[in-house]
Amino acid sequence: MRRVKPRTPPGMRDFTPTEVRQRTWVIERIRTVFERFGYEPVETPTLELFETLKGKLGDEGEQLLFKVLRRGTALEDLRLGRVNRVEVTDFDEVVDYALIYDLTVPFSRFLAMHPTLPMPFKRYQIQRVWRGDKPQRGRYRELYQCDVDVAGSASMLADAEIIAITVEALGELGFEEFTTRIGHRKLLDGLVESAGGGEHFQNICVAIDKLEKIGSDGVREEMARRGVPAEIATGILKQVTQEGPAPEILKRLEAPLAATRQGPQGIAETRELLAILSAMGVPEQHYRLDLRLVRGLDYYTGPVFESIVTRPAIGSLTGGGRYDELIGRFTGQPLPATGTTIGLERIIDAMKEHDLLPAAGSTTDLLVTIFDEATREAALRLATELRAAGLRTEVLLKPSRGLKQQIAYASAKGIPLLAIVGPDELAAGLVTLRAGPRDQRQVPRDRAAAEARTFLDALAGS
RNA sequence: GUGGGCAUAGCUCAGUUGGUUAGAGCGCUUGACUGUGGCUCAAGAGGUCGCGGGUUCAAAUCCCGUUGUCCACCCCA
Incomplete structure (x- = not known):
């Protein structure tokens, strides 16, 4: 084609x-x-x-x-190839609307x-x-x-x-x-x-x-x-x-x-x-x-x-x-x-x-990483809870090997915060919130939404 | 409608006085890396060089035409 x-x-x-x-x-x-x-x-x-x-x-x-051609006129016959010539004597006859x-x-x-x-x-x-x-x-x-x-x-x-x-x-x-x-x-x-x-x-x-x-x-x-x-x-x-x-x-x-x-x-x-x-x-x-x-x-x-x-x-x-x-x-x-x-x-x-326009920013507050198959359910559940708490939350909608790809995705999209729930966190009842390579903290699982929010506020303020 | 610049991969562009099989970066696909500096490494797909004609042994490269696009004029936000 x-x-x-x-x-x-x-x-x-x-x-x-x-x-x-x-x-x-x-x-x-x-x-x-x-x-x-x-x-x-x-x-x-x-x-x-x-x-x-x-x-x-x-x-x-x-x-x-930008004028819009009236439908159902002789021009339609022209489009369909029924005729090869059309005579128009009145403009209003072929135009009925225009874009504002x-x-x-x-x-x-x-x-x-x-x-x-x-x-x-x-x-x-x-x-x-x-x-x-x-x-x-x-x-x-x-x-x-x-x-x-x-x-x-x-x-x-x-x-x-x-x-x-x-x-x-x-x-x-x-x-x-x-x-x-x-x-x-x-x-x-x-x-x-x-x-x-x-x-x-x-x-x-x-x-x-x-x-x-x-x-x-x-x-x-x-x-x-x-x-x-x-x-x-x-x-x-x-x-x-x-x-x-x-x-x-x-x-x-x-x-x-x-x-x-x-x-x-x-x-x-x-x-x-x-x-x-x-x-x-x-x-x-x-x-x-x-x-x-x-x-x-x-x-x-x-x-x-x-x-x-x-x-x-x-x-x-x-x-x-x-x-x-x-x-x-x-x-x-x-x-x-x-x-x-x-x-x-x-x-x-x-x-x-x-240079008066605001910086790029993001429509998403945080990405919950899916560590592996075994922890996927926990990650999805956390994401749902964070959304219910009003945080704009997403997960990567395709399989990925390890965290690198997910971090790269978050970075490319400008997502400021990452929530990691791997086996270690799961066992300890924690969530890792990560804003950058040297800026991450572990918080109790049940305080994840509140902690994420304060983290985001701190990022926005700095 | 009038004048000028530009047109090469999906995108941004390089391509020497005309000279082998037209390149890079980004993006995309596949593979390697078993929890972190926004990757890295390997491989791959992707081109009628806008289109048509001409000059030439040879054209992405020079000439003519054409179309598209950007800039200026007119007018407008």
Whole structure:
């Protein structure tokens, strides 16, 4: 038989036990922070109806969706070889579902279907999402996202809490040098309007978003290429690149934005948001106002945020914002909402770089060695008792000659403790507990579980 | 979609200006070692050198194409 070269789909990965333990550790820390603020867990399906996701992610996002072929169409005849050609005139005719692209759209659909939840509803959701991107550093096709969102509140209290959670979560994971950039769609809207570039809003946003990367001149070129008049580009760049403390920047924006539709509200909201963050005691080095922050997704309507670390250069670790109109697209009733995503894969990549991940560890506390046929029963009985006492206990599930192989197995698996019940121990009513070549003690058989536990605690403490 | 690097055993990789039968480590299988430093020792299985074509007396090695993968751009977590 022809062998299949083993490989995973592009951008999708296997995780070894050690990696899964590390990832679980990180997820649990993030979950702890979410729950510390009173957020509740929610889960939604892996697939959504294509119509649910359609028109919410922007052209770019929608292109990256993994779509699922509808069953029972003419395509099925093609698969079975009944026909060799199929004509498709309507996309929806052949696609009915898609793998979820983010957790925000599914959550919005969820809210629309569960109107009786206590409001404001604060939920967190940790699941896989899929994107048909071209994989590269920090970019995968299958990834975990950890979302926290508040629905049913238009108050900046909600946005501030989301930012506070972001900062606390990154701190909890051991990051020290990170910043959450805070922008505001209404400020941006006002700026563009005051510069007379209303009709170019999308193009201007795309260009401004690249400011960090390509610099002022680059943005000017980008705008020119996208048909934005030079004087408008210059006007916007001047506003967006101004330096100084946030209150002063906002003060300076007052006059130019006074006559715009969204500007004054953007200024007021941003001021309030910053005031709340300050009142909450969120460390100032971890957030800053950044008028340049745009963020690509279509559905943002208010404050937007993203967190970056200086090292490694893998883009943002978190990203989110307010989306007051998304849920209304399912119900017809507006329901304000805001939230953020913590990208697990990039968090892990960054933690690796900073050496913040916990040591390998083990899922097993101890291995009871099976000395020989005659003592096997005694070993199995001890293992059962240790398990009953709550210790994670295993025996080697294959015949082995002597202890060497069993010790080697325990070592390879990182099992910290060995319990040996050989003929000598059996005769004396003892068990040998062994943590290492020079670290072993004999304890009474009936105290094995308690002694093992103190031994393990001592090992963990040292 | 555009550009660049890489592709040799299940995994990580070595392989000299093109020159005999393509190697190592890890892992796997078998055997030796009758209660302990995470082994050691012996043997073994495992390869269309990504695929297709070309140059040459001779190609893992040089050339062209193709596919895969990684990196950068776009966008994003």
